[in-house]
Amino acid sequence: MASPEFNLAFEPAYGQAVPVASDVQRITVNNPSAFTFHGTNSYIVGDRSVAVIDPGPEDEAHLQALMAALDGREVTHIFISHTHRDHSPLSRRLQAATGARIVAEGPHRAARPLHQGEINPFAESSDLGFRPDVTIGDGETIEGDGWRLTGVLTPGHTANHAAFALEGTGILFSADHVMGWATSIVAPPDGSMADYMASLDKLIERHDRLLLPGHGGPVRKPISFMRALKTHRRMRERAVLGRIRAGDTNIPDMVKVIYRETDPRLHGAAALSVLAHIEDLVERGEIETDGPPALFGSYRPATRK
Numbered sequence: 001m002a003s004p005e006f007n008l009a010f011e012p013a014y015g016q017a018v019p020v021a022s023d024v025q026r027i028t029v030n031n032p033s034a035f036t037f038h039g040t041n042s043y044i045v046g047d048r049s050v051a052v053i054d055p056g057p058e059d060e061a062h063l064q065a066l067m068a069a070l071d072g073r074e075v076t077h078i079f080i081s082h083t084h085r086d087h088s089p090l091s092r093r094l095q096a097a098t099g100a101r102i103v104a105e106g107p108h109r110a111a112r113p114l115h116q117g118e119i120n121p122f123a124e125s126s127d128l129g130f131r132p133d134v135t136i137g138d139g140e141t142i143e144g145d146g147w148r149l150t151g152v153l154t155p156g157h158t159a160n161h162a163a164f165a166l167e168g169t170g171i172l173f174s175a176d177h178v179m180g181w182a183t184s185i186v187a188p189p190d191g192s193m194a195d196y197m198a199s200l201d202k203l204i205e206r207h208d209r210l211l212l213p214g215h216g217g218p219v220r221k222p223i224s225f226m227r228a229l230k231t232h233r234r235m236r237e238r239a240v241l242g243r244i245r246a247g248d249t250n251i252p253d254m255v256k257v258i259y260r261e262t263d264p265r266l267h268g269a270a271a272l273s274v275l276a277h278i279e280d281l282v283e284r285g286e287i288e289t290d291g292p293p294a295l296f297g298s299y300r301p302a303t304r305k
Helices: 060-070 090-096 191-205 222-245 251-258 264-283
Strands: 018-021 024-026 041-046 048-051 073-080 101-104 142-143 149-151 162-167 173-174 210-213 288-289 299-302
Touching: 018 210, 024 060, 041 060, 041 210, 048 060, 048 264, 060 090, 090 101, 142 210, 149 191, 191 222, 191 264, 222 251, 222 264, 251 264, 264 288
Parallel strands: 048 073, 073 101, 173 210
Antiparallel strands: 018 024, 024 041, 041 048, 142 149, 149 162, 162 173, 288 299
């Protein structure tokens, strides 16, 4: 299956503020994993008075690295792209240290209600206690000293996911929606494949020149890369539909074939991604199931009338 040209070359430089654009610094948390790559990226935007984007998880060393990089500069706003625990929890301690206001789309929520008997597999990964001081809507801009950040709402990875555009630069902080090292996890009920694809189209239409993601290095040719991501997702969708038409009735059997070359540690997330595609395919009438789509449900091709 064809994939975008992912870039795995990345030096996290833990604890150091790395300049990535004019008046933009990146500091990477030392929390590497199969899901976070080398770690979560925090960004400092501005010169004398700044904003911080995604302070990261509860991590003392990272807090100290952020404070050292700020070097006494005023922090007026802390922007949160979404409420997974590798992005938002440290916002509370950073706020206590700086007095900045916390900005986000809103509290954590699922993309849809839980079905009867369903358990959210990512519940422990979610910052359920998060509450922003300022909610930012799509297209709303917050200004600081020499910078303006505009909310670009991109639900899909989570329902409250937002990217932030640095006005006048062509730079978009794309968080976990678009990353150069891997595809984003879309895991129901937190995530929605239909929402993810719509948000991807939205970003393609923006024509930004540079994406700075939540994990890994910059995406320097974002339009072609995102088009390739879209193609890749559509190919995954066709693979899921193909396995069902070939006689696979359950998600574990589909994952064994479709993700046979994927790190086995990610097969659980892959199963949730297949479920996200299945939810979309059921909604569009391409396949059928008894009751709502579920991780351990049984699926069949739609009966054409």
